[in-house]
Amino acid sequence: MRFSKRILNIKPSSTLAAAAKARELKAKGIKVIDFTTGEPDFPTPEKIKEACKKALDENWTKYAPVPGIPELRQAIAQKLKKDHGLDYSPDEIIVGCGAKQSIYIVLQVLIDNEDEVIIPAPYWVSYLDQVLLAGGKPVIIQTDDKAGFKMTPQQLEKAIIPKTKMLILNSPSNPTGACYTKEELKEFGDICTKKKIWVLSDEIYSKLTYDGFKQASFVEAAPAMRNQTILINGASKAYSMTGWRMGFAAGPKELIDKMKILQSQEITSIATFVQRASVTAFNDCDGEIEKMRKEFEKRRNLMFELVTKIPGVTCFKPQGAFYLFPNITAFKKPSQQIADTLLEEAHVAVVAGEGFGAPGYLRLSYACDTESIKEGIQRIKEALKKSL
Ligand SMILES: Cc1ncc(COP(=O)(O)O)c(C=O)c1O
Structure with a gap:
């Protein structure tokens, strides 16, 4: 098939691709903690x-x-x-x-x-x-x-x-x-x-x-x-x-x-x-969105506190959105490889920095419940320990 130069010039969204990989594993019955999501977990008000x-x-x-x-x-x-x-x-x-x-x-x-x-x-x-x-x-x-x-x-x-x-x-x-x-x-x-x-x-x-x-x-x-x-x-x-x-x-x-x-x-x-x-x-709906914002702030605090305790990981403290973008350069491996390992071995889905023009980082979304945050970061900590 002959396709337009336009379509051949672009690639699929890396965040959607990472989320799809996580979904595949979940469909096999594996309990995946998903930190790839770019959407709130709350229902629409x-x-x-x-x-x-x-x-x-x-x-x-x-x-x-x-x-x-x-x-x-x-x-x-x-x-x-x-x-x-x-x-x-x-x-x-x-x-x-x-x-x-x-x-x-x-x-x-x-x-x-x-x-x-x-x-x-x-x-x-x-x-x-x-x-x-x-x-x-x-x-x-x-x-x-x-x-x-x-x-x-x-x-x-x-x-x-x-x-x-x-x-x-x-x-x-x-x-x-x-x-x-x-x-x-x-x-x-x-x-x-x-x-x-x-x-x-x-x-x-x-x-x-x-x-x-x-x-x-x-x-x-x-x-x-x-x-x-x-x-x-x-x-x-x-x-x-x-x-x-x-x-x-x-x-x-x-x-x-x-x-x-x-x-x-x-x-x-x-x-x-x-x-x-x-x-x-x-x-x-100002009241409804303020409730969600407050919850995101709590989750950011929790995830930030846990991520910054992982040996070898440093993290910028963000003031907005619902992502952390920790630096993992100390592990001396491409972040895509680390993201793949985390998914395959620890069953935690994250997005590698490469797709955002920032190798050396991972994107972790905290648009998920606090139990998932605690368990997911613990799994990441254990998996990364082996890589140091
Ligand atoms: C920075 C940024 N802009 C735009 C969008 C797209 O938003 P929408 O779902 O309204 O198309 C996103 C979604 O991830 C985003 O993160």
Whole structure:
């Protein structure tokens, strides 16, 4: 079979591949502790499910407008105002099939052949491949745990050349959980304003922050970037709605209008009843998401405490998302090999750092119950003891 160059140029999502391997073992009846998951283990809040059932009963089952139903875009606009003081009108918002699809259409609309897109590493697995799919050239800025997994303004400035079209920021970060402060974002904003480059600010974990840290939205920190920023967020992570596939992008109307054209030829819109339920999520569920956030904070504390007691392992303490990204370079083996050993011998599934552009690390998700955290880290400790 002859396939397009586009598809041959990209690889499957490494996080989904690791989760699939864990599932295979579980299907054989093996008790696998799964730290690969990029989704909360909590059920979607009842209120949201009830709103969905009601929407179905009321026959919200027809095509929706391409950018989303007006009441949902209105709810998103109000949320951005309430949480970040941002002013977006509903026609500056487009609802997509998860944040992932919204990011995909932004890149398709803005990136041309050979345009450079700066991606700080460790990065979320899909940015790189989605930039390649758009014909762009990913330019990676390496960061490590010593730097708190943060890019410096100097690194950014040095990486920008005339072909640079965009910077992708993700704070809180998947896979590291690192968060940029408002002041740090402002510094990036000053550089991007001066150099006239776009920022895609993926804020999907913005509600999941700890130690009292409040994540600023990029435009909140750098208002001058209002017309060069596309904000990405959605319901998946904070509202425990990963399977509903609801995300959105907010940005200047001219860009949103082009995204609508692409979306009209691609998915039309996301499910209408999901949109109705999402109105309830954004308008009426602050209490529910705060409960989940608190639980994640407890789990982060527990997992961090246990991981940092494993001989040979060091770990950056994250302030957001639901991942730890421990450094395992002391074991002097590729992290993929260590991840494979942990799965095969200790039956603990983790994701190797390579897929995030960060060999030498493992990603452990703490979106699972505390018993699994205790047992899983104990198993990892015993398995790694043999490798030292
Ligand atoms: C940083 C980041 N952005 C976007 C997404 C995609 O989210 P969604 O499920 O809304 O497509 C994820 C999911 O893992 C993520 O970690």
